[in-house]
Structure formats: C-alpha cells, structure tokens
Amino acid sequence: SLPKNVTIIEVGARDGLQNEKRIVPTEVKLQFIKALQRAGITEMEITSFVSPKWVPQMSDHKEIVQSVTQSGRQFVLTPNEKGIHSAMELGVKSIAVFVGVSDSFNKKNINKTTSESMEELRPLIRQLKEQDIFVRACISTAFYCPFEGKIEPERTYEICQQFVDMGVDELSVADTIGMASPSESYELFSMISEKLPNVLLTAHFHDTRKMGLANIYAALQAGIHRYDCSAGGLGGCPFAPGATGNVATEDVLNMLDRLGIETGIQLDKLLEAVKIIEPYVSRPIETGMYTLSKSV
Numbered sequence: 320s321l322p323k324n325v326t327i328i329e330v331g332a333r334d335g336l337q338n339e340k341r342i343v344p345t346e347v348k349l350q351f352i353k354a355l356q357r358a359g360i361t362e363m364e365i366t367s368f369v370s371p372k373w374v375p376q377m378s379d380h381k382e383i384v385q386s387v388t389q390s391g392r393q394f395v396l397t398p399n400e401k402g403i404h405s406a407m408e409l410g411v412k413s414i415a416v417f418v419g420v421s422d423s424f425n426k427k428n429i430n431k432t433t434s435e436s437m438e439e440l441r442p443l444i445r446q447l448k449e450q451d452i453f454v455r456a457c458i459s460t461a462f463y464c465p466f467e468g469k470i471e472p473e474r475t476y477e478i479c480q481q482f483v484d485m486g487v488d489e490l491s492v493a494d495t496i497g498m499a500s501p502s503e504s505y506e507l508f509s510m511i512s513e514k515l516p517n518v519l520l521t522a523h524f525h526d527t528r529k530m531g532l533a534n535i536y537a538a539l540q541a542g543i544h545r546y547d548c549s550a551g552g553l554g555g556c557p558f559a560p561g562a563t564g565n566v567a568t569e570d571v572l573n574m575l576d577r578l579g580i581e582t583g584i585q586l587d588k589l590l591e592a593v594k595i596i597e598p599y600v601s602r603p604i605e606t607g608m609y610t611l612s613k614s615v
C-alpha cells in the first residue's frame with residue numbers, strides 16, 4: 320500500500336533558480352520563499368553556498384539566509400568546506416551537501432572526483448553532527464550520467480552507504496537529467512530503503528522526459544514518502560547538459576491529493592508562489608495545474 324502522508328521538500332528557490340541566466344532580484348526570491356512557506360511548505364532548499372563565478376544566480380546566498388524565517392528545515396546546499404563553514408557561521412541548522420556518483424559529472428559540477436569530494440566531506444559531516452545540524456546528502460547522477468550513461472544501482476548504493484556511515488540524516492537520491500524509468504525508480508528506491516532503513520530517504524526527479532510523476536508513483540510503491548519538487552517545474556543543473564526542470568510541486572500535489580495522500584500543503588496558495596516567480600524566469604510556466612488555474 321502507498322504511504323498515507325508525504326513530505327514535499329521544495330527546491331524551487333535553489334534548483335529552480337540556479338539555472339536562470341537573468342538574475343532574479345533578492346527581494347523577489349524572498350517573496351517567493353515566503354509564499355511557499357504560507358502554502359504550508361516546511362522543508363525547503365532556500366539557496367546554495369557555491370562559487371558566485373560558477374553560479375552567479377546564487378551569489379546573494381548570505382542575504383537570503385539572513386532574511387528567511389528559520390522554522391522547519393530551511394536548507395542551504397553546499398559542496399565544500401568553505402560553504403559549510405560560512406553556513407555554520409550564519410547559524411544555519413539544516414545543510415545539504417552534494418556529490419555525483421559519476422566522476423565525470425562531479426568534475427564538471429564541483430571540479431573534483433567523487434572520492435575527493437567524499438573525503439573532503441567526511442570530517443565536515445562529523446563537525447556538523449557535533450553541532451547537531453541536520454545533514455542531507457544529495458546524490459546526483461544516481462541513475463544516469465550525461466557523460467557516462469547508465470549508472471549501475473550498486474555504485475549509487477555504495478555512495479549512499481558511505482554517507483550513512485558518516486552519519487547523515489537524509490539521502491536525496493537524484494535523477495539529475497530525468498532519464499530514469501518507473502521500473503528503475505522502483506528498483507533503486509526499494510533496494511536503498513531495504514538496505515538502509517534508518518536514514519530518511521528522499522527522491523529527486525527532474526522532468527526532462529516528463530517521467531517525473533510516473534517515477535514518483537513507482538517510488539511511492541516502494542514506500543518512499545519524501546520528494547524534492549520545484550514550484551512551477553523550474554530548475555536544472557547548469558553543469559548537466561540536457562537537464563531541465565524538477566518535477567512540478569503543483570502537479571505532484573494534485574496527484575497525491577487524488578491518491579488520498581496528505582501533504583499539509585495548499586495547492587491554491589502554492590500557485591500564488593508560482594505567480595510571483597513567473598515574470599522573472601526565462602520561459603513561460605506551463606505545468607498542468609498552473610495552466611489550468613489560469614484558464615478557469
């Protein structure tokens with residue numbers, strides 16, 4: 320049977336905006352985040368601490384952290400010591416680290432091999448846990464890599480296992496370029512949840528081939544009850560060629576609602592958040608529920 324409750328982790332302000340060339344004013348980002356919180360979102364990636372040269376859109380990260388109400392889990396995403404330490408100095412209580420299963424993607428994304436990244440993160444995660452900070456580990460190219468093709472589930476599992484040994488609280492396992500099929504989703508999430516039952520397990524789907532909802536349905540059948548989604552279906556990683564937005568929060572909410580699964584999020588208010596960000600992004604927002612809301 321499917322889970323009765325699902326937690327949506329909203330990644331619109333981070334994954335959603337990082338790929339936008341035109342800089343969105345900080346004030347607009349803050350209004351977007353506030354509207355998402357008003358809709359009932361309690362866990363969110365609000366920004367990333369990465370190089371402003373690599374990802375200029377996120378260069379207002381400190382201001383974002385200082386202006387957002389820190390209730391629930393408001394994550395800062397960062398891959399390295401510099402970012403983790405500056406987030407800690409600002410008193411951030413929820414940090415998301417990230418690494419790619421494939422070396423070629425990790426090199427393009429953070430200029431290190433996967434094992435170099437893991438070795439850098441090991442002592443940092445220990446420090447975070449000593450400070451009682453919630454640690455989420457995001458695992459990219461868990462199914463397919465834009466450079467290496469299919470990634471064997473055992474390789475993804477190996478990285479998950481290493482993170483669990485380091486003491487992380489959550490794994491967010493990502494289909495970075497939206498190539499997974501529902502059977503691959505079911506198989507990978509069943510395998511990880513069976514072998515690592517004591518960690519929160521989250522699924523992160525990009526919707527490049529419009530398989531996001533189908534992949535979530537398959538993961539629900541594997542018992543997964545946490546999903547990363549992006550309002551308006553915005554998103555994509557600038558260093559993953561061929562990747563588009565994340566699966567849209569509003570369309571996931573509609574599906575879960577029709578399945579009788581509770582999220583605590585109000586769809587009409589979520590759509591107000593989409594309306595706030597729409598004028599500032601490079602393409603029209605054409606998700607199912609948003610389009611419908613404009614036509615009725």
Ligand code: HMG
Nearest residue numbers: 368369370373374401402428429430457459460493495556
């Ligand atoms: P580098 O050039 O190898 O390293 O970049 P560096 O140490 O020489 O740093 C370059 C500059 O960045 C220096 O500044 C550093 O101080 C600064 P400069 O001296 O030139 O003025 N810097 C930082 N600034 C702020 N915060 C930091 C930080 N670290 C260094 N944390 C680096 C290495 C990791 C910095 C770079 O490759 C980078 O920023 N990469 C980020 C890429 C990124 O943001 N990708 C998207 C997020 S991941 C994603 O979207 C996938 C996910 O959604 C899951 C999925 O879908 O797969 C999570």
Ligand code: MG
Nearest residue numbers: 334493495556
């Ligand atoms: Mg992503």
